Amino acid sequence: MKSNIEIQRIEKSKIDSVDFNNLPFGSVYSDHMLECDFIDGEWQTPVIKPYAPISLDPAAKIFHYGQSIFEGMKAYKDADGSTMLFRPLENHKRLNKSAERLVIPAVPEDVFMEGLKKLLEVDNKWIPTNEGSSLYIRPFMFASGIGFHASPANAYKFIICTAPSGAYFSGKVKVLIEEKYARAANGGVGFAKAGGNYAAQFYPTQLAIEKGYNQVIWTDDNTHEYIEEAGAMNIFIRINDTLITSPTSDRILDGITRRSVIQIAEDMNIDVEVRKITVSEVIAAAQSGSLKEMFGAGTAAVISPIAGFGYQGSDYDLPELEAPFAGTLKKAITDIQTNQAEDPYGWRVILK
Ligand SMILES: *Cc1c(COP(=O)(O)O)cnc(C)c1O
Numbered sequence: 001m002k003s004n005i006e007i008q009r010i011e012k013s014k015i016d017s018v019d020f021n022n023l024p025f026g027s028v029y030s031d032h033m034l035e036c037d038f039i040d041g042e043w044q045t046p047v048i049k050p051y052a053p054i055s056l057d058p059a060a061k062i063f064h065y066g067q068s069i070f071e072g073m074k075a076y077k078d079a080d081g082s083t084m085l086f087r088p089l090e091n092h093k094r095l096n097k098s099a100e101r102l103v104i105p106a107v108p109e110d111v112f113m114e115g116l117k118k119l120l121e122v123d124n125k126w127i128p129t130n131e132g133s134s135l136y137i138r139p140f141m142f143a144s145g146i147g148f149h150a151s152p153a154n155a156y157k158f159i160i161c162t163a164p165s166g167a168y169f170s171g172k173v174k175v176l177i178e179e180k181y182a183r184a185a186n187g188g189v190g191f192a193k194a195g196g197n198y199a200a201q202f203y204p205t206q207l208a209i210e211k212g213y214n215q216v217i218w219t220d221d222n223t224h225e226y227i228e229e230a231g232a233m234n235i236f237i238r239i240n241d242t243l244i245t246s247p248t249s250d251r252i253l254d255g256i257t258r259r260s261v262i263q264i265a266e267d268m269n270i271d272v273e274v275r276k277i278t279v280s281e282v283i284a285a286a287q288s289g290s291l292k293e294m295f296g297a298g299t300a301a302v303i304s305p306i307a308g309f310g311y312q313g314s315d316y317d318l319p320e321l322e323a324p325f326a327g328t329l330k331k332a333i334t335d336i337q338t339n340q341a342e343d344p345y346g347w348r349v350i351l352k
Helices: 061-065 088-101 109-122 195-210 256-267 279-288 325-337
Strands: 032-039 047-050 068-070 073-077 083-086 134-143 156-165 173-177 215-219 227-230 233-239 242-245 271-274 291-298 302-311 314-317 348-351
Touching: 032 109, 047 109, 061 134, 068 088, 068 195, 083 325, 088 109, 088 134, 088 256, 109 134, 109 156, 109 348, 195 215, 227 291, 233 256, 233 279, 242 256, 256 271, 256 291, 256 302, 256 325, 279 291, 279 302, 291 325, 302 325
Parallel strands: 173 215, 173 302, 242 271
Antiparallel strands: 032 047, 032 156, 068 134, 073 083, 073 134, 083 348, 134 156, 215 227, 227 233, 233 242, 233 291, 291 302, 302 314
């Protein structure tokens, strides 16, 4: 880091205007944000400043060529008031993997980790303590450098904002297996958390919503025969007692929740298969009664159970189980995240 993080404190905190018992997800923002500019080939001193709009040149390349990436993570506070993060170095690594693909400069580990820790110290009161609540953290980075020439920018901004959030409750979702559109292609940027990937998902998702579904199950762009992701989450499918998830690739994002679920499930002696899974296998399993569960996995919801799906004009319901894997796995992972269980993996990072 160029020099110590500079801190500009807000004059009057907004915290008293926030009802921590009724928090939405990701739409109330804490007092401060961290900002660090990449100019003249180097990262400048990170600054923690009051959360506020930023000013950009209309020719900034983010607006024209979409050089923009982000991460999603959470901070928790336990009963003793300790602050915890979950596998934060994995988010740093993935941010830089996304950065490389979009020709955005890598963020140094100290800017990311020290910046984040300092921000959580300054806004510590914003970390909710209610069961199921957490501080959602959004690190992101984009081209602030200018020019209408279609080439990488010469300046970038790295920002971390946080949002105290209630449980991400989606209810049991009905999903539509996609037959026409794709979120990612071979050789593309599907593995990166690049802003444009999500913009591209909105239209097919809107069509699915118009048909009465909540979300799209993405299939491979080439044949639409293989199941890949559930909205912006990785997907798990349980057939009999085997849990199946697609291998990561150019097209499938390497989710930290996905990796954690695989590890925990294996340690619970659940049979886990990381392999390609076809739509026809899922339909056959639904028809024979061996399809037990489908769920999405990602930081926001942790695990989001799927109630049923549509495909080629037919709807298929999933059974209501007494003790679904989804619930057991969600509890196991959130107990580790919130310091309510042993963490044999060393995933939890406790800040003072
Ligand atoms: C972020 C994301 C995930 C989940 O990743 P986590 O690290 O578990 O939050 C899965 N798929 C897509 C497309 C994503 O953007």
